[in-house]
Amino acid sequence: MRTVEWVDNAVRMIDQRHIPWDLRYVDLHDVEQVAAAIRDMVVRGAPAIGATAAFGMALAAHTSGASTLPPLRADLQRAGDILKASRPTAVNLQWAVDGLLHLAEHTSSGSVDELRQRLLQAAQQIADDDIAINRRMGAHGAVLIQDGDTVLHHCNTGALATVDHGTALGVIRTAFEQGKRFSVLLDETRPRLQGARLSAWELEQLGVPYHIIADGAAGYFMRRGEVNLVLVGADRIAANGDFANKIGTYQVAVLARTHDIPFYTVAPTSTIDATIPDGSFIPIEERDPAEVLAPYGCAIAPAHYKVCNPAFDVTPAEYVSGIVTEYGIVHPPLTHSIARTLAAANSTP
Amino acid sequence: MRTVEWVDNAVRMIDQRHIPWDLRYVDLHDVEQVAAAIRDMVVRGAPAIGATAAFGMALAAHTSGASTLPPLRADLQRAGDILKASRPTAVNLQWAVDGLLHLAEHTSSGSVDELRQRLLQAAQQIADDDIAINRRMGAHGAVLIQDGDTVLHHCNTGALATVDHGTALGVIRTAFEQGKRFSVLLDETRPRLQGARLSAWELEQLGVPYHIIADGAAGYFMRRGEVNLVLVGADRIAANGDFANKIGTYQVAVLARTHDIPFYTVAPTSTIDATIPDGSFIPIEERDPAEVLAPYGCAIAPAHYKVCNPAFDVTPAEYVSGIVTEYGIVHPPLTHSIARTLAAANSTP
Numbered sequence: 145m146r147t148v149e150w151v152d153n154a155v156r157m158i159d160q161r162h163i164p165w166d167l168r169y170v171d172l173h174d175v176e177q178v179a180a181a182i183r184d185m186v187v188r189g190a191p192a193i194g195a196t197a198a199f200g201m202a203l204a205a206h207t208s209g210a211s212t213l214p215p216l217r218a219d220l221q222r223a224g225d226i227l228k229a230s231r232p233t234a235v236n237l238q239w240a241v242d243g244l245l246h247l248a249e250h251t252s253s254g255s256v257d258e259l260r261q262r263l264l265q266a267a268q269q270i271a272d273d274d275i276a277i278n279r280r281m282g283a284h285g286a287v288l289i290q291d292g293d294t295v296l297h298h299c300n301t302g303a304l305a306t307v308d309h310g311t312a313l314g315v316i317r318t319a320f321e322q323g324k325r326f327s328v329l330l331d332e333t334r335p336r337l338q339g340a341r342l343s344a345w346e347l348e349q350l351g352v353p354y355h356i357i358a359d360g361a362a363g364y365f366m367r368r369g370e371v372n373l374v375l376v377g378a379d380r381i382a383a384n385g386d387f388a389n390k391i392g393t394y395q396v397a398v399l400a401r402t403h404d405i406p407f408y409t410v411a412p413t414s415t416i417d418a419t420i421p422d423g424s425f426i427p428i429e430e431r432d433p434a435e436v437l438a439p440y441g442c443a444i445a446p447a448h449y450k451v452c453n454p455a456f457d458v459t460p461a462e463y464v465s466g467i468v469t470e471y472g473i474v475h476p477p478l479t480h481s482i483a484r485t486l487a488a489a490n491s492t493p
Numbered sequence: 494m495r496t497v498e499w500v501d502n503a504v505r506m507i508d509q510r511h512i513p514w515d516l517r518y519v520d521l522h523d524v525e526q527v528a529a530a531i532r533d534m535v536v537r538g539a540p541a542i543g544a545t546a547a548f549g550m551a552l553a554a555h556t557s558g559a560s561t562l563p564p565l566r567a568d569l570q571r572a573g574d575i576l577k578a579s580r581p582t583a584v585n586l587q588w589a590v591d592g593l594l595h596l597a598e599h600t601s602s603g604s605v606d607e608l609r610q611r612l613l614q615a616a617q618q619i620a621d622d623d624i625a626i627n628r629r630m631g632a633h634g635a636v637l638i639q640d641g642d643t644v645l646h647h648c649n650t651g652a653l654a655t656v657d658h659g660t661a662l663g664v665i666r667t668a669f670e671q672g673k674r675f676s677v678l679l680d681e682t683r684p685r686l687q688g689a690r691l692s693a694w695e696l697e698q699l700g701v702p703y704h705i706i707a708d709g710a711a712g713y714f715m716r717r718g719e720v721n722l723v724l725v726g727a728d729r730i731a732a733n734g735d736f737a738n739k740i741g742t743y744q745v746a747v748l749a750r751t752h753d754i755p756f757y758t759v760a761p762t763s764t765i766d767a768t769i770p771d772g773s774f775i776p777i778e779e780r781d782p783a784e785v786l787a788p789y790g791c792a793i794a795p796a797h798y799k800v801c802n803p804a805f806d807v808t809p810a811e812y813v814s815g816i817v818t819e820y821g822i823v824h825p826p827l828t829h830s831i832a833r834t835l836a837a838a839n840s841t842p
Contacts, residue, residue: 164794298709329801332785334683334707340785340794348798355801356794358683358785360647360708360741364806367743392709394716398751399744436681436689436707442791445513445689445705449697452678452704457713 146307148187148196149271150264153206155199157187160304161440164345175204175223182230182237185336189305190379190415191274194236197227198267201244205260216256220248220263232427233388233456234379235417240270271307277412277470278309282318285375285410285468289319293326293372296362296400299333299390300342301377301410312375312410313343315468320352327353329371333390334359335435335453359392366403374400378411378467385461385478386423387411391454397463409459410468413489416482423458431455495656497536497545498620499613502555504548506536509653510789513694524553524572531579531586534685538654539728539764540623543585546576547616550593554609565605569597569612581776582737582805583728584766589619620656626761626819627658631667634724634759634817638668642675642721645711645749648682648739649691650726650759661724661759662692664817669701676702678720682739683708684784684802708741715752723749727760727816734810734827735772736760740803746812758808759817762838765831772807780804 148157154171155178162168170186172178178200181187187196204223210216224241231237247266251259289295295316299305302313310317316328328347333339340356347354357365365371374396381387387409400407420426433451437444467474471488474481497506503520504527511517519535521527527549530536536545553572559565573590580586596615600608638644644665648654651662659666665677677696681689689705696703706714714720723745730736736758749756769775782800786793816823820837823830 164798331709332683334681334709337793340798344794344798353799355799356785357801358708358740360680360683360739360744361801361803361806363744363747364740364803365801367806390709391707391713395709395712395744395748398712398748402747402751436705439793440791442793444686444788444791445693449513449689449693450702450704452706452710452714454710454713457710457716 146271147192147304148199148307150199150202150268155196155203157181157196158304159186160188160342161186163304164341172203174207175200175226178203179226179230182227189300190234190236190377191306191311191412192304193231193234194240194414195271195274195307197237198240198244198270200227201241202264202267205263210256213251213256213259216259217248220245231429233429236414239414243270274307274412275309278306278311278314279318280470281311281410281412281468282309282314284472285315285408286319286322286324288315288373288406288408289324289326291325294329294370295326296329296331296365296371296374296396297343298331298339298376298393298396300338302343302346304342304346305377311377311412313346315375315410316352317350320350327355329365330354330356331359331362331392331396332356333392335439337439338390362396363399366399366405371403371405374405374407376409378409378415379456380426381411381416381467381482382420382422382425383418383479383482384422385464385467385476385482386458387464388423388426388428388456388458391457394457394459397459401463406465407463408466408468409464413469413471413486416486418486423460426458428457429455495620496541496653497548497656499548499551499617504545504552506530506545507653508535509537509691510535512653513690521552523556524549524575527552528575528579531576538649539583539585539726540655540660540761541653542580542583543589543763544616544620544623544656546586547589547593547619549576550590551613551616554612560605562601562605562608565608566597569594580778582778585763588763592619623656624658627655627660627663628667629819630660630759630761630817631658631663633821634664634757635668635671635673637664637722637755637757638673638675640674643678643719644675645678645680645714645720645723645745646692647680647688647725647742647745649687651692651695653691653695654726660726660761662695664724664759665701666699669699676704678714679703679705680708680711680741680745681705682741684788686788687739711745712748715748715754720752720754723754723756725758727758727764728805729775730760730765730816730831731769731771731774732767732828732831733771734813734816734825734831735807736813737772737775737777737805737807740806743806743808746808750812755814756812757815757817758813762818762820762835765835767835772809775807777806778804
């Protein structure tokens with residue numbers, strides 16, 4: 145099963161807000177529904193929302209009333225704008241939208257239905273590629289994990305954050321499937337608790353030993369010498385290796401450095417935004433205070449209490465031991481090695 | 494009003510589990526109820542549980558059926574054991590119990606009722622002293638805060654954590670009462686959310702500007718240059734200045750050091766445990782996984798999910814810019830300055 149897929153001319157996805165309690169699916173029938181699902185975090189995780197946006201573009205083509213290519217392209221442009229506005233930080237969303245817009249703009253022959261079909265095939269390809277890429281990252285990254293290790297993980301980067309398999313949690317999965325025996329500390333990851341809800345749910349199913357900890361406890365376990373490796377995902381990586389990821393990632397990186405623990409991010413090259421020189425250019429989404437004050441509807445403090453709720457932070461490249469990509473592990477100096485990896489990626493057929 | 498006080502031969506306290514929703518009081522009529530209230534965190538905060546334990550000893554004397562001093566002393570010894578077993582980390586509890594036991598052991602004349610009365614007076618004195626000490630710490634510490642500052646605070650160290658006024662939050666209160674204008678970032682402080690529930694409730698009433706943040710966001714705001722000072726409390730301070738405090742404190746200290754931000758703990762000398770050379774001797778309480786999985790009864794993940802829930806961590810002295818005590822601010826080298834402060838305290842009538 146996949147986090148997001150195309151079924152009967154609709155975009156079907158797991159409603160992640162109900163995990164770990166229920167595995168529910170929703171079918172979305174127009175691009176506005178898809179954008180709302182991304183905004184409301186029915187689906188989340190940079191690669192998953194990339195694939196979702198691609199299917200959203202295919203859906204926009206299918207629901208368009210256009211009978212010639214120019215108005216279909218105009219509808220797709222509008223759909224792309226709607227999707228890009230849904231969440232600002234992860235670049236995979238833009239990457240997927242721009243990829244499908246590029247295809248539409250460079251398809252000057254054929255019928256409207258043929259373009260619809262080509263767009264859907266392209267979205268399917270992005271989804272299929274995502275799984276293949278994740279398995280390749282899993283194989284590359286699994287060498288970082290040894291028997292007896294304890295790996296600290298922040299947020300959720302598993303099958304649910306992607307189409308399937310996962311990025312950082314995908315590395316953990318691959319290592320476990322290889323027979324390595326180790327355990328995982330899951331930051332619960334406030335405010336939305338992706339660690340306690342999504343990552344724990346996935347590791348329960350895989351049988352990987354884990355413990356959930358409060359986010360404030362990461363330093364405690366590191367200081368006790370009980371963490372050997374930190375693996376996280378990324379929502380956008382700048383040309384110099386600075387990267388945005390779920391709020392709390394930056395301080396885990398600082399703690400890892402203080403305790404001399406390797407700190408790796410695991411992300412496909414589609415997460416790299418080579419157009420920005422460093423992390424200061426990454427927009428940080430500020431989300432609803434209710435996520436902090438009433439997580440999943442459970443009020444922990446009055447709704448009028450004052451809150452700051454940045455959804456992401458930026459970890460400077462200097463804290464990164466390496467980036468696990470589908471082309472291998474990229475090491476510092478990252479500006480150099482990221483450029484080389486992108487060049488290799490662009491020359492790959 | 495006080496967090497804990499003696500009313501009609503009972504120990505009356507605010508039930509802090511209902512803050513910020515309701516201000517409810519409970520009356521406790523025997524030492525077992527007092528110990529349970531400490532264990533279940535009806536009352537929490539090192540100075541508050543110190544005063545509570547003192548009243549618990551007075552209550553044990555009042556409820557004892559002894560008619561001569563030796564069996565009364567035996568009952569007090571049992572009561573002290575029960576109270577000391579309620580929570581292991583904060584030393585103020587032991588300090589208060591031992592103080593009243595010492596008084597009982599060294600009172601060889603007078604009636605049983607006279608000893609009962611003297612024990613109650615001693616407990617009252619501890620409670621009154623707590624407030625006076627907190628105001629002195631507030632005055633000493635307020636010099637650390639300047640107009641325009643943003644002060645980061647972890648957990649709750651306000652009136653609710655003490656008999657009244659507070660320790661670290663008491664410094665914030667005193668500075669605000671002096672007319673200084675600044676704002677406070679409150680770590681929500683998972684798992685029990687003392688920042689979001691108790692500290693925010695107190696600052697709402699005082700009118701001090703604040704924002705609640707997820708614990709994982711502290712580093713984000715520090716990196717943006719938006720934090721000028723960190724103030725926290727302490728549950729036990731070793732002779733070398735290592736100190737135990739609410740889980741998450743240690744990593745705030747690491748982050749403060751990384752960002753060159755002053756990091757002070759605010760604690761009365763009763764929090765200093767000169768019998769232990771360093772923080773490795775401080776027992777760290779492991780609490781119920783349900784605190785993480787179902788805070789205040791609200792299930793965020795299934796009850797069988799695996800959790801580690803250490804309630805405290807130890808911050809090494811090297812991260813401490815200074816300790817605000819009732820005798821002034823103690824600076825590094827802390828082994829030296831703590832010893833001098835204790836010597837001064839012991840020579841004070």
